[in-house]
Amino acid sequence: MLKLLLSLTFLIASLGHAAEKPNIVVIMADDMGYGDVSCYGATALQTPHIDKLAAEGRRFTSGYCSASTCTPTRYSLLTGTYAFRQEGTGIAPPNSPAVIKPGSETLPSLLKKAGYATAVIGKWHLGLGGPEGPDWNGDLKPGPLEIGFDHCYLLPTTNDRVPQVYVEDHRVKNLDPSDPLWVGKKKPSEDHPTGITHRDTLKMDWSHGHNSTIHNGISRIGFYTGGHAARFRDEDLADEWVNRSNAWIEKHKDEPFFLFFSSHDLHVPRIPHERFQGKTRLGFRGDAIIQLDWCVGELMKTLDRLNLAENTLVIFCSDNGPVLDDGHADDAVEKIGRHRAGGPFRGGKYSVLEGGTRTPFITRWKGRIKPAVEDKAVVSTIDLVASVGALTETPLPQDAYLDSHDVMGALLGEDGGKGREHLIQQDNGRAGNYGYRKGDWKLQRHEKGTARNVVVEAKLANTKVPKHRLFNLAEDPGETRNLIEKHPDIAKKMIEELDAHIKAGRTRS
Ligand code: NG6
Ligand code: CA
Numbered sequence: 001m002l003k004l005l006l007s008l009t010f011l012i013a014s015l016g017h018a019a020e021k022p023n024i025v026v027i028m029a030d031d032m033g034y035g036d037v038s039c040y041g042a043t044a045l046q047t048p049h050i051d052k053l054a055a056e057g058r059r060f061t062s063g064y065c066s067a068s069t070c071t072p073t074r075y076s077l078l079t080g081t082y083a084f085r086q087e088g089t090g091i092a093p094p095n096s097p098a099v100i101k102p103g104s105e106t107l108p109s110l111l112k113k114a115g116y117a118t119a120v121i122g123k124w125h126l127g128l129g130g131p132e133g134p135d136w137n138g139d140l141k142p143g144p145l146e147i148g149f150d151h152c153y154l155l156p157t158t159n160d161r162v163p164q165v166y167v168e169d170h171r172v173k174n175l176d177p178s179d180p181l182w183v184g185k186k187k188p189s190e191d192h193p194t195g196i197t198h199r200d201t202l203k204m205d206w207s208h209g210h211n212s213t214i215h216n217g218i219s220r221i222g223f224y225t226g227g228h229a230a231r232f233r234d235e236d237l238a239d240e241w242v243n244r245s246n247a248w249i250e251k252h253k254d255e256p257f258f259l260f261f262s263s264h265d266l267h268v269p270r271i272p273h274e275r276f277q278g279k280t281r282l283g284f285r286g287d288a289i290i291q292l293d294w295c296v297g298e299l300m301k302t303l304d305r306l307n308l309a310e311n312t313l314v315i316f317c318s319d320n321g322p323v324l325d326d327g328h329a330d331d332a333v334e335k336i337g338r339h340r341a342g343g344p345f346r347g348g349k350y351s352v353l354e355g356g357t358r359t360p361f362i363t364r365w366k367g368r369i370k371p372a373v374e375d376k377a378v379v380s381t382i383d384l385v386a387s388v389g390a391l392t393e394t395p396l397p398q399d400a401y402l403d404s405h406d407v408m409g410a411l412l413g414e415d416g417g418k419g420r421e422h423l424i425q426q427d428n429g430r431a432g433n434y435g436y437r438k439g440d441w442k443l444q445r446h447e448k449g450t451a452r453n454v455v456v457e458a459k460l461a462n463t464k465v466p467k468h469r470l471f472n473l474a475e476d477p478g479e480t481r482n483l484i485e486k487h488p489d490i491a492k493k494m495i496e497e498l499d500a501h502i503k504a505g506r507t508r509s
Contacts, residue, residue: 019393021114021256022365023312025299026384028077028260029292030070030123030267032359033322035343036289040360044339045280045289049297053316053364056371058413063361064380065319066403068351069428070125070158073319073381074262075099078106078126078147080385080396080404082424085505090429094161094183094222095134096127102146105400107385108258109148114392117252119151120144122241122262125158128167136163136181136227139170149260153244155237159264159271160327162222164215165230166240174230181227187212188225195219204269205329218269218328234271237264238291246302253306261299265292268328282339285324285332310367313391315411317381318359323349344477350427351452352435352444353479357425363411370413377410377419378437386508387411402506424501427452436498440474443494468495 035041039051039059066076071092072083079100083089088099100106108118128134128143134156144152154167163183166173172181182188195202195211196219203217213223216234232240245261265272266288273291280286296316303309322341324332326349347353361379363369386404389396396404403424409415425435433451436443444451446469450462470484470491484491501507 019114020391021116022368022391023256023308024111024116024258024388025303025312025314026077026260027296027299027314027316028262028381029316029318029360030264031320031323031326031349032266032289032292032318033341033343033348033355034345034358034360035340036266036322037293037360039362041343042339044282044337045286047289047293049293049300050316050360050362052300053296053314053362054372056366057314057362057364057369058373058375058411060361060363060375060377060379062376062378062419063317063359064357064378064423064425065317065359066357066380066382066424067426067428068320068347068349068356070123070319071099072426072428074126076382076403077384078108079104080107080382080401080508082382082403082426082507084426084430084432084434084502085402087430092125092127092157093185094157094163095185096157097129097131097133098142098146099127100147102142104147105397106148107388108144108260110385110389110394110396111258111392112148112150114394115256117255117257118149119153119248119257120149120260120262121153121245121248122155122260123158123264123267124152124154124156124167124262128156134183136172136183137175137177140167140172141170143167143170145169151248155264158267159234159237160210160221160268162213162215162220162224163227164220164232164234165227166232172227172230175227176229179226179228181224181230183222183224185222188223192223192225204271206327207325207329208327210268210327216271218271234269235273238273238295242295242298245299249302249308250306253308261295263292263295265289265295268326268330270328270330270332281335281337283331283335285330286335286339310365313363313365313411315384316360316362321345321348321351321356321359346478346480347452352425352427352433352446353451353453354435354442354473354477356427356452357435365412368412373413375410375413375417377407377417378423379407379410379419380423383407383420402508404508422497422501422507424498424507434498436494437473438494438497440472441490441494442471442473442479443491443498444469444471444479445495445498470494
C-alpha cells in the first residue's frame with residue numbers, strides 16, 4: 001500500500017512537471033519604451049492588439065531587456081549570457097562578422113534539441129560571416145542557421161545601416177549577379193551621392209550621423225553600391241515580416257515551433273507603410289508603433305485561424321528603451337507633446353537608468369496563463385532560454401547560458417511565480433555603465449562618469465555623474481534622489497555584489 005501511495009505521489013509530481021512543448025513566439029520591438037503602448041499608460045495613441053495580449057495574459061511591470069542597445073540585448077536573448085562578458089557585442093556595424101560563433105549554445109539550438117522548428121524573421125543586427133565579414137554576393141555564413149535557426153528572413157543589420165536588402169537563409173534575396181552588392185566604410189567614388197552632397201533631395205533629413213549612401217530618399221550609416229534589384233522599400237518591411245511569418249507558422253503548424261519575430265519598428269528611419277502614415281499625432285514614431293501593433297494583431301489572427309492560440313506561449317518585449325531623435329529628423333521630438341515614451345522612468349536607449357531597459361513585457365498562453373494579471377516579478381529577456389529549458393525539460397549545459405535564470409513560474413504565473421533576485425543592466429559594449437537592481441534597490445555604476453538621463457530632447461545628452469548612485473525604485477521610480485549617503489551600508493553591499501557578479505563570470509548556479 002505504502003509502495004502504491006509512493007509511486008502515485010511520484011506519478012502526480014512528475015505529471016505536474018512533465019515536459020511541455022508549446023509553440024513559442026517571441027515578438028521583439030525595436031526601441032520601444034515602457035510608456036509607448038496603451039496598456040502601459042500611453043494615451044496619445046492606442047495599441048489594441050498589444051493591449052489584447054495583456055488582457056489575455058500577464059503584464060509585467062518589471063520586465064526588462066538586458067542592455068539599452070540592440071546588439072547586446074539580442075546577444076543575451078539568444079545566448080543567455082550578459083553581453084558585457086563578451087568582446088565584440090556592442091552595436092554591430094554594417095560589415096560585422098557573426099557575433100555569435102557557429103556551434104554556440106543558443107535559445108534556438110536548445111529548442112532544436114527539444115524538437116522544435118526554429119526561425120528568425122526581421123531584424124538581425126548580430127553580424128554575418130566569418131572574421132572577414134559578410135560575403136554579400138556569396139554565401140552569408142555563418143549566421144543564424146549556424147547557431148540553431150532552421151530558417152531566417154532578415155534585415156541584416158538595422159534599417160539605418162546599409163545595405164537595405166533582405167537576407168533569406170544564406171543569400172541576399174533577388175540579387176542580380178550582374179549588379180553585385182558592395183558594402184564599405186569609405187565613399188566608393190568622388191561622385192557617389194550622399195546625405196551631405198545631396199541633402200536637398202532627401203525625403204527625410206538626417207539630424208546626426210546617417211549622412212552616407214542614400215536609398216529610398218533617406219541617407220544611411222555606411223556606403224553601398226549595386227544590388228539594386230534586391231533593395232527593399234522601408235515602407236514594406238512590416239508587411240514582409242508578417243507575410244513571411246504567417247507562411248512559416250502555417251508550414252510548421254503540426255510540430256512545435258519557435259518563431260523570433262524581430263520587428264524593425266520603431267527604429268530610425270521610421271518610415272511606416274503609407275496606410276499607417278499620419279495615424280497618430282506623434283508623427284512617424286507614433287505611426288510606427290501603430291504599425292507594430294498591427295503586426296501583433298496579424299500574427300495572433302494566424303494563431304487563432306490555425307487553432308494554435310491555446311498551444312502557443314507568446315512573449316512580447318523590446319530590445320532597449322525609447323529614443324526620440326536617433327539621427328533622422330522625423331519630428332519625434334517636436335510632436336511628443338505629453339506622451340512619455342519611457343513611462344515613469346528616466347533615461348532611455350543608451351542608458352542604464354530604468355528607462356533604458358525596463359520595457360513592455362507581456363506573456364500570453366491562452367487557456368494556460370490566467371488573463372489580465374499584472375505582475376511585479378523581475379523578469380528579463382535573458383531569462384527566456386533557461387525558462388524554456390525548464391518548461392521543455394531540456395537540460396542546460398553547465399558552461400553555457402551563464403546568466404539566464406529560470407523564471408518560467410513568473411512568466412506563467414505558476415509555482416509561486418518567482419522572478420529574478422537580482423538583475424544587471426548595461427548600456428552598450430563592454431566595460432561600460434551598469435545598473436544593478438535587487439528588490440527595490442537600484443545601484444547605478446557609471447564607469448564612464450556620465451549618464452544618459454533624458455529622452456525628450458533634441459540631442460541625447462550626457463550629464464556628469466558620480467561613479468555610484470543608489471535609488472529606491474519603489475519610492476522613486478524616476479531615479480531622482482540619490483540615497484548613497486543616507487544608506488552607505490546598502491550601497492557598499494550592492495557595489496560589492498555587482499562587482500562579484502561581474503568577476504565571477506556567471507550568475508547562473
Ligand atoms: C547609433 C546610431 C543610432 C542607432 C544606434 C543603434 C548614429 C549617430 N547613431 O550609433 O541611430 O542606429 O547606433 O541602434 O549613427 S540599435 O537599436 O540598433 O542599437
Ligand atoms: Ca534597438
